[in-house]
Amino acid sequence: MGSTSTSTSTATPAFSRETGDDGSFQRQDSAFRDTTIVPEAGRYHLYVSYACPWAHRAIIARRLKGLEDVISMSVVDPVRDERGWAFTGGEFTDPVNGFGFLSEAYHASDPSFDARVTVPVIWDKEEGRIVNNESGDVLRILNSGFSDLADNTVDLYPEILRPEINAINRRVYDTVNNGVYKAGFTTSQETYEREAYALFETLDWLEERLAHQRYLASGDVPTEADWRLFTTLVRFDSVYVTHFKCNLRRLVDYPNLWGFTRDLYQSHGIADTVKLDQIKAHYFLTHPQINGNRLIPIGPDLDFEEPHGRG
Numbered sequence: 001m002g003s004t005s006t007s008t009s010t011a012t013p014a015f016s017r018e019t020g021d022d023g024s025f026q027r028q029d030s031a032f033r034d035t036t037i038v039p040e041a042g043r044y045h046l047y048v049s050y051a052c053p054w055a056h057r058a059i060i061a062r063r064l065k066g067l068e069d070v071i072s073m074s075v076v077d078p079v080r081d082e083r084g085w086a087f088t089g090g091e092f093t094d095p096v097n098g099f100g101f102l103s104e105a106y107h108a109s110d111p112s113f114d115a116r117v118t119v120p121v122i123w124d125k126e127e128g129r130i131v132n133n134e135s136g137d138v139l140r141i142l143n144s145g146f147s148d149l150a151d152n153t154v155d156l157y158p159e160i161l162r163p164e165i166n167a168i169n170r171r172v173y174d175t176v177n178n179g180v181y182k183a184g185f186t187t188s189q190e191t192y193e194r195e196a197y198a199l200f201e202t203l204d205w206l207e208e209r210l211a212h213q214r215y216l217a218s219g220d221v222p223t224e225a226d227w228r229l230f231t232t233l234v235r236f237d238s239v240y241v242t243h244f245k246c247n248l249r250r251l252v253d254y255p256n257l258w259g260f261t262r263d264l265y266q267s268h269g270i271a272d273t274v275k276l277d278q279i280k281a282h283y284f285l286t287h288p289q290i291n292g293n294r295l296i297p298i299g300p301d302l303d304f305e306e307p308h309g310r311g
């Protein structure tokens, strides 16, 4: 690219506090990282958004681990304004604390909290505080923290596969899960190109890996590594290709990755955790810096139910 196209733009970044001097998006660290919980039914509550890929991990784990009667859940409105995630009524209410905004949960837990209020959140009803707001931790807590209240025939983080899962997660987090955001939110042409190429390099690598095995790690059942990738892939063609300009290839151009996504989508209980209307409303209406006219695209027309032919 020529020199004019690689300079940092003067555009207003979507997240000014998380934008480096070079225009790159630098995701904030999660503030609440407690990982010990008391396995009790009815004590914990999940705050999520169906729109958010990080919260989607928690929704999936709660379902797969059979914890829906053990951990209650409320959902924020997918469309956010400058006041952050809100409970606007109807399906977006908080019966546990009656909060109007998720920020109230953060301030109840730490009155001095002044960073970005994010989902997912695990809330302890007994202590009236946030236990954890990092989706990677939340996945592990749901997988193994609830003892025999959970369905332990499902193990998303089997001991023997941990080194492999950790290595896959590292690359997938940096270049795919967070990679799409780094490409989408940067105000620098150079950073955009670097992040977008790194993303597609990893997708190419994953495509090749999935030519020889059904799942990312070498076992014969899906693990957290698969679900962490899934929540990004299921949003890819509807959102990231256009909204975040990750358009070198589409998911449907990768036979193995597209089959893998359909395979997971068609797993028991997963399809109705994917709410594309909320996903699209969230991204296209919530980031006016990158979609100023706030129109929601009509497509693409994707068939996640098409036979996946894997396994």
Ligand SMILES: N[C@@H](CCC(=O)N[C@@H](CS)C(=O)NCC(=O)O)C(=O)O
Binding pocket: 029, 030, 051, 052, 053, 054, 055, 084, 116, 117, 118, 119, 120, 133, 134, 135, 136
């Ligand atoms: N590291 C966090 C990131 C969570 C996150 O950034 N969630 C987004 C939604 S996709 C959010 O809540 N953003 C709120 C905001 O930007 O104000 C995790 O994995 O749990």
